[in-house]
Amino acid sequence: xxxxxxxxxxxxxxxxxxxxxxxxxxxxxxxxxxxxxxxxxxxxxxxxxxxxxxxxxxxxxxxxxxxxxxxxxxxxxxxxxxxxxxxxxxxxxxxxxxxxxxxxxxxxxxxxxxxxxxxxxxxxxxxxxxxxxxxxxxxxxxxxxxxxxxxxxxxxxxxxxxxxxxxxxxxxxxxxxxxxxxxxxxxxxxxxxxxxxxxxxxxxxxxxxxxxx
Amino acid sequence: xxxxxxxxxxxxxxxxxxxxxxxxxxxxxxxxxxxxxxxxxxxxxxxxxxxxxxxxxxxxxxxxxxxxxxxxxxxxxxxxxxxxxxxxxxxxxxxxxxxxxxxxxxxxxxxxxxxxxxxxxxxxxxxxxxxxxxxxxxxxxxxxxxxxxxxxxxxxxxxxxxxxxxxxxxxxxxxxxxxxxxxxxxxxxxxxxxxxxxxxxxxxxxxxxxxxxxxxxxxxxxxxxxxxxxxxxxxxxxxxxxxxxxxxxxxxxxxxx
Ligand code: HEM
Ligand code: FES
Numbered sequence: 075x076x077x078x079x080x081x082x083x084x085x086x087x088x089x090x091x092x093x094x095x096x097x098x099x100x101x102x103x104x105x106x107x108x109x110x111x112x113x114x115x116x117x118x119x120x121x122x123x124x125x126x127x128x129x130x131x132x133x134x135x136x137x138x139x140x141x142x143x144x145x146x147x148x149x150x151x152x153x154x155x156x157x158x159x160x161x162x163x164x165x166x167x168x169x170x171x172x173x174x175x176x177x178x179x180x181x182x183x184x185x186x187x188x189x190x191x192x193x194x195x196x197x198x199x200x201x202x203x204x205x206x207x208x209x210x211x212x213x214x215x216x217x218x219x220x221x222x223x224x225x226x227x228x229x230x231x232x233x234x235x236x237x238x239x240x241x242x243x244x245x246x247x248x249x250x251x252x253x254x255x256x257x258x259x260x261x262x263x264x265x266x267x268x269x270x271x272x273x274x275x276x277x278x279x280x281x282x283x284x285x286x287x
Numbered sequence: 288x289x290x291x292x293x294x295x296x297x298x299x300x301x302x303x304x305x306x307x308x309x310x311x312x313x314x315x316x317x318x319x320x321x322x323x324x325x326x327x328x329x330x331x332x333x334x335x336x337x338x339x340x341x342x343x344x345x346x347x348x349x350x351x352x353x354x355x356x357x358x359x360x361x362x363x364x365x366x367x368x369x370x371x372x373x374x375x376x377x378x379x380x381x382x383x384x385x386x387x388x389x390x391x392x393x394x395x396x397x398x399x400x401x402x403x404x405x406x407x408x409x410x411x412x413x414x415x416x417x418x419x420x421x422x423x424x425x426x427x428x429x430x431x432x433x434x435x436x437x438x439x440x441x442x443x444x445x446x447x448x449x450x451x452x453x454x455x456x457x458x459x460x461x462x463x464x465x466x467x468x469x470x471x472x473x474x475x476x477x478x479x480x481x482x483x484x485x486x487x488x489x490x491x492x493x494x495x496x497x498x499x500x501x502x503x504x505x506x507x508x509x510x511x512x513x514x515x516x517x518x519x520x521x522x523x524x525x526x527x528x529x530x531x532x533x534x535x536x537x538x539x540x541x542x543x544x
Contacts, residue, residue, distance in 0.1 A: 081538030084497055085467075085507040086531055155507050159465035162399050162506030168302075168313060169392045171366030173462060175512030181464070183509060245510040251532030253525050 086249075088151050093246035095148035100239060100268065102141060107275045113283070117212045124211045149191055156184040179241030179269075186238040193231040200224075219283040228280040236273025243268055294320045295387040299334065301346055302394045307402050307410075313392065323383035327370060328353060328360060330382055347406040353378040355519060358454030361461070362407045363394045368458035368517040376456060376519040396457050398466035400504045411457050413503040414471060420499035421492035422475045424484050437483050450477035452520040459514035459522075465506030470514035472500050473530035474522050480533050490541035493533040 081087050112123040128134060172181070179186075200218055201211070218224050243265030247253065252261075296319045304311025321330050328350050335345035351359040355376040362377055364370030370380045385391065393407065401409040451474070459470035476493055479485025485492075508527060515524045537543060 077538070077544040080544065081535075084534075084538075085469075085501050086497060086534045087538065089507065089531075090535060155509070159467075159506040159509070162466035162504060163397055163464075164399050165397055167363060167366065167394055167397055168300075169363075169366040169394070173367050173513055174516040175462075175514070176464065180509065180511050241510075248510045248524070248528050249531060251528045251535060253528035255525070 088155055089249045091147055091151050092155070093249040095144045095151075096242050096246050098141075098144050099148065100243065100272075103235070103272055103276075104268075107272065110276070110279060113212070113215070113279060117210070120212045120215075121210045145194075149187070152184065152187050177241060179237050179239075180245070182237060183241060186234045189231065189234050190238060193227075193234070196227075197231075216283055216286070219280045222284060225280040225284045229277045232273050232277035235276070236269040238269075239272055240266060240269040293323045293383075293387075295323060295382065295385060295389075297321060297385060297388070298390040300390065300392045301406070303346070303406055304395075304403050306405055311403070311406075313394075321382055323381065323385075325382045326353070326378055327364070327380040327382065328378050347404075347408050349408050350378055355379040356454060358456040361396060361456045361458055363396065363461055365392055368396070368461040369456075369519055373516075374519060374521045376454075379519075396461035398460050398505065400466065400468070401457060401460065409457070411455070413505070414455050414457060414468065416503060417468065417472060417496050417499045418475060421488070421495040422479070424479060424488065426484070426487050428484055439482065443481055447478050447481040450474040450481070450522065450526055453478075453518075453522055454520060456519060458517050458519060460505065462513040462517040463506065463508075464511050464513060465509055467508045467514075468500050468503070468505040469508035469527050469530065470518060470522055470524065472496055473524075473526035476530045476533055477526045480529065489533060490537035491543050493530065493537045494541075494543055497530070497534050 082091060109123055109127065113120045130137075201214060204214060206214070219228075244258070244262045247258070247261050296317070299316040299318050300313045301316065302311055303314045316334055318330070318334055321333065325333070328348070331346060331348060338345045348362065349359045351357045353360070355378060358376075360376055360378045361369055364377070364380075369375060369377045371384050372380050395401075395403055395407045396409045396411075398409075400413040401411055404410050453471060453474035455471065457468075457471070460466055460468050463469075476489075476496055479492065480489045510524070510527075512524055515522065
């Protein structure tokens, strides 16, 4: 098994782990977004969706732990890369300039990542680790978004997610070696489209609920 | 077609550092009457003559061919490796790219793996160590084969030639926000992996060269694409994708550990 750790431990190996876990998160986010859209159906539909989801029982628990494992890998590897990359240039340039490669998304990956991590913790305490006795998830969600601070925080966090994915999506294909003039332009367009869908799709929900309240 | 020569006055801020590990700083020089026909290095020559005449230490900078083929020259000019101008080395950059009154900041390549020797000169032997780790073909290739005995499609030959255009100047490292040498390594791996003579050792080469790159203290590639933007030979990051493929293939599917 030594070869496995050696392969994954090198720079490209670490990047492979970032790419695979990142792609899994994008898959998760799309499923999560599809589920959340039931909130536009109102109280009953959203609660029914939540009930169906939780009826999965042990399957859901396994998925949750799986997601947590992926998150640990992505966060620990991402922070390691961030640290190593800072180390690789101990003295900085006096003048720095973007020469046409970097984008707002690519230049901020570690920072948007850390913000997403903080957001996920808050998000879990808002809607996951709460006492659900005598209330419904629809009620918990609408009560949270009656507070404009939460609305702004959630909407901003979703813009951050969009920014992370705007670079992350095409980058993960490049990382696994899938860069070809035939299909790279399509991947890049799909990445921008996905970041808009995720950013606006999630971001609009708290705004909508605060207007309904 | 020659443009009329103009002369310009510029303010030059150059990184001066006496030796490895000592503190350096930007020194300011007022430079007057520079012909726009001069190359950037010729402008530095003029400054150095002046410094020498006044008993001061000239600015040390690497250079050799002065025609963009040897890979010796290079400095970060106003935040761009090899300065403004696409697909050219610093020795090919002309002063007509600048305006009268410009302030020009000149710094050495900065990376942990490229320690500063003096002023603008850095030690790029890390790139040699990466080549020594596997950037060669060691199989016995025999005598020269007949023409077309080994068929190589034109498109493949072109790709290999594009990768082989790398002159090893280190601008990719200098421009990378992470000081990664991935564009260099990917060009050196690609030029051999694409051709029949390089294929037998492709797996081992990808592993040893990448590990050597990591050991030298270069950063990790984040696909920022700044390397491709400044490369004087305009080497494409599709080579980095090929290196990723070659490495992952070697790591997971070859017999090499
Ligand atoms: C919704 C959650 C997230 C998604 C969908 C996501 C997705 C991605 C994707 C697709 C990549 C590109 C991988 C590659 O270039 O091969 C990436 C890179 C990265 N992610 Fe995330 N990520 C998420 C959360 C996080 C978190 C919580 C962190 C934590 C600190 C983080 C830190 C990073 C960093 C630093 C990189 C850049 C790695 C590099 O190229 O050097 N991400 N992410
Ligand atoms: S001096 Fe040879 S490439 Fe510039």
